[in-house]
Amino acid sequence: MRHFDVNDDERYREPPDPAQRDFTTVSGEPVKEVYTEDDLERVGFDPERDLGRPGEYPFTRGIHKNLYRGKLWTMRMFSGFGSAEETNARFRYLLDHGETGLSIAFDLPTLYGRDTDDPMAEGEFGKCGVAVSSLADMEILLDGIPLDQITTSMTINGPAAAIWAMYIATAEKRGIPRAKLGGTLQNDILKEFTAQNEYIFPPEPSMSLVTDTIEFASREMPKWNSISVSGYHIREAGATATEELAFTIADGMAYVDAALARGLDIDEFAPRISFFFNCHNDFFEEIAKFRAARRIWARLMREHYGAKNPRSWWMRFHTQTAGCSLTAQEPENNIIRTTIQALAAVLGGTQSLHTNSLDEALALPSDWAVRIALRTQQIIAYESGVANSVDPLAGSYLVETMTSEMEQRVQAILDEIAEMGGVLAAIENGYFQRRIADSAYRYEQAIAERRKIVIGVNALRNEEPADIPLLTMDPEGEERQRQRLARVRRERDQDEWRASLDALEQAARAGENLMPHLLRAVRAYATLGEITNCLKAVYGEYRPVAVV
Incomplete structure (x- = not known):
């Protein structure tokens, strides 16, 4: 979450000048005053x-013919802080x-495969997720938690397996068989190298570890998504x-290629x-992005990879509202931002949704803030009427033009x-990192120069500090974790502990699928730290190249 940093300027307390409005998308793409059938012809749109x-x-119009009339999206709030006991209570x-x-959500030491008592974990216990x-x-x-009745998503990458x-x-x-478990492992290591x-x-x-999980x-x-x-x-x-959509699809193709090279069938x-x-x-840009995403992936899977099963053509996705759009100034405004973003995700046909809490630019979400965020989804679902029809914006000159342009x-x-030469080559030469850095700079410049308006930050700014209750964590949680x-x-x-780690190391050196050995070790x-160190002895650690 970002606290926008703009200098103290008297202009920021004034309303923006309507004559200076910037008629481009958030990404900087121009938006026309009026869209007509001529625009559809210009982009080569064929209904x-x-x-x-x-x-x-x-x-383009969704992977299900009845979408939310058949089943509402999964309301999945990203949660985790402090100790396992505290996060269990939040669940x-x-x-x-x-x-x-x-x-x-896991804390930073966990995300890096480190134990809570690792010296490198000092000061990071439970701050961005659960340890x-x-x-x-x-x-x-x-x-x-009824694990055979509810699906679970885990945002974990390096130590995902x-x-x-x-x-x-x-x-x-x-006593719950693994075949009955449903959920998603994020497990997307490529975006770690780029973002x-x-x-x-x-x-x-x-990539080999990711492929192990896909194969397993x-x-x-059969009910588990091994990668998100x-x-x-x-x-x-x-x-x-x-760029978000292009880089994500490129990463998806890299995982497909790795699984095919392992010998798996595409429809498997x-x-x-x-x-x-x-x-x-x-x-509208976000809605167009979601619609274009499904179309691009379907064509790739059927026409490029030759998948025969129609379910292989589906792009199923979870959406989270934009943490980087939240502001520490006037945090109550974040409720409105999140509502607009959530509405776009629903109209774009998401299968699962997380809505950010108003206080996330200040701290991890408190109970009352996360309840408001959840209620935002529920009001959209049950009161707004937008879930009554599938892809209600289809046929809009603007939406179809934006979708095709995207x-x-x-x-x-x-x-x-x-x-x-593909994603790995692009990572090594810094292509992704340079493009992202350039785009981030242009966006921040637009805010600093007031070409893009952020209410409460560079326009209509209120200097009164926010007075909202923030989350406090159990001060005894870290010590309890260390004792455990x-x-x-x-x-x-x-004896079994030592044998399991020896077997894991031998399997890694032999290039075997590591999932059975990881199950034995846990x-x-x-x-987690012992498992990670065992694999570091075989694989080494990544040291990024400087990007200029």
Whole structure:
């Protein structure tokens, strides 16, 4: 979440000048005064080829013929802070208030594969998510949650396979077969190298680990999405809507190529690939992005990869409203921003949605703030009427033109990446990083120069400080976690613990699928840090090249 930094200027307290309005999208693309059938002809729009009906190829209008009339989107609030006990209480609170799917946020040490008592984790316990260092933490985190009745999304990447193994082991200890588990593992390591920087191992072994999970899920966990290809963090880093979509689809293609190279059949794993997008402030640009995304992916899967199963052509995605659009100034304004963004996601046909809380530019969400965010989704679903019809904006000159323009711009970027030799080559030469940095700079400049208006920041600015209650975490949580970690190390079967890590290292050196070995290690209560260090001994650590 970002606190916009603009200098103290008297103009910022005044209303923006209507004569100086900027008629471009958030991404800087020009928006015409009026759109007509001439614009559709200009972009080569063909209703029969490009539109179709809901539930029919190329799925511009949605992957389901009845969409929300059949089933509402999953209301999945991204949650996690402090200790496993605190986050478990938040899960129960949200479920009691109508949440329909879990989404787990992990703290920074966990995201980097480090234990809570690692010296490098000092000062970061529970600050951006929940701390999970061993199976013992995961068991507490999921205590009382009906894992065979609710789906769970986990935002974890570098150590994703090990954290997933803990989730599976927790369920199986409770007698729930892995085949009955439903949910999503983010597991998108490529966007870490381009945007979020929470990587551990170099790209090639990282891709091998992702492919292990794809293979394991396709054969043993038919209800689980083993990867959620994420554009969200790419957009949060400063990419435009077009870049977010293009880079995400390029990453998706890289994962498909890796699974095919492993020997999997396209229709064996493609139906369980999912995506994760940002929804920013520009209402129609975001709707066009979602519609273009489905069309591009469907055509790639059917025409480029030759998938035969129609479910392989579907782009299923989760959406989160734009954290980077939230402001610390006048945080109550964030409720309105989030509502507009959520409405765009729904009209764009998302399958799952998280709405940000008003206080997230100041702290992790409090109970009352997250309840307002959840209620935003529920009011859209049950009071607004927008869920009554599938793709109600279809046929709009503006929306169809924007959708086709988005598709064409994305294709041009995909062609550039292909000419470089693919995603890994583009990462190594800094292509993604440079483009994102340039786009982020242009957007910040537009705000600083008041070409883009952010209410309460560079216009109509109120100097009175916000008076809202912020989340406070249990001051004893970290010490409780450290004691539990010490007890795990002391009481586990030392022989099985050592043997499980030795087997994991040998399997990594032999190039075997690591999921069975990771399951054995977490059941032996090997900690996340111990597992990560075991794999570092084989794979090494990634050191990024300087990008200029």
